[in-house]
């Protein structure tokens with residue numbers, strides 16, 4: 001029998017057809033595929049079972065299955081993993097099948113599903129299928145609906161995927177530790193009718209948070225609020241892949257929140273509607289337009305929009321501390337403090353001392369100070385105009401007219417048409433602006449330009465109407 005690694009290499013792709021595993025006897029476990037890295041895998045079109053439109057897991061992949069007498073069988077392995085958060089930082093986590101989060105599981109409404117869960121953690125676990133209709137004994141709550149799965153054992157879950165929608169899976173055993181260590185994954189039950197609420201691109205990712213000391217390698221599992229790494233699918237910007245779409249594509253983004261706080265996720269350049277929650281699809285007449293959707297802890301949300309504005313549009317958490325990385329916390333605010341001469345004096349006593357923050361924190365955008373091994377600058381990522389000054393829960397929706405249908409290759413930065421980029425004003429300043437910039441000193445009044453009318457409404461006969 002081939003090892004998991006060899007099997008995966010031989011399969012050559014994430015989507016493994018039943019034919020490739022048919023030599024494995026019906027009584028044996030299905031092979032547990034693993035993903036070698038944190039790249040976004042191409043959508044896995046089904047080669048067996050009923051048709052569906054696959055999702056794209058940001059910096060993730062979908063788990064192959066085998067058909068066994070009409071039952072879709074998946075093999076999840078709960079195990080310690082090493083996850084790269086972004087180039088330059090790797091973290092010891094717990095996850096499934098080689099990665100955190102685990103692979104996305106995709107099934108079709110009405111599918112009979114069998115999940116084998118092998119526990120390779122040093123302690124017991126279980127797996128709960130969040131939001132699903134299933135027999136109570138398949139709900140995965142250790143102690144309540146089943147015994148906890150001891151280390152080294154494999155348990156089997158079996159149920160019909162009754163309701164289409166957006167779900168997740170995670171342990172209901174020592175959750176504080178296991179979820180803090182990264183144990184979670186996405187689950188999509190596609191509708192029986194592939195044309196129901198069909199979209200051109202369907203992205204999924206989990207929100208998670210970690211507290212890893214700069215230079216450390218393992219999340220602190222007892223942290224309750226002060227996390228320093230906020231992630232989309234256990235990646236931080238600039239490690240999060242962009243969402244690549246073709247102009248005028250109908251786009252769905254599904255997100256699930258297993259952090260310790262809420263996240264207002266904001267999209268630039270477009271309005272969207274929330275079309276689904278973990279409770280199901282929202283009736284069209286009950287939806288309203290938004291540009292930010294708040295995900296409470298335990299929430300899943302599906303948003304949809306027409307990507308009709310070409311460009312590079314941020315998609316990010318609107319909590320400003322969640323769009324930056326580890327180094328920014330517990331630093332005193334130094335704006336306005338005059339450090340002149342002080343830095344040199346302290347440097348004689350403390351050779352590594354560095355003054356920062358006296359003009360705001362923008363100096364932190366690029367790595368101007370040496371970082372400990374295995375951490376990331378608090379804000380980073382280079383764009384076409386300089387540093388993007390973001391980290392954490394931040395990525396870019398790239399809308400391009402010439403992106404081929406079904407193609408997810410990064411087209412590079414947007415090339416703005418001439419005359420459509422903000423530019424420096426080089427003309428005359430109005431008086432008020434000049435006096436502000438001169439620090440409040442009085443300036444001679446500027447004469448009003450002849451061709452500019454002051455925009456003041458005079459009360460007319462219809463005022464107060």
Ligand SMILES: [Cu+2]
Nearest residue numbers: 263317319322
């Ligand atoms: Cu947030």
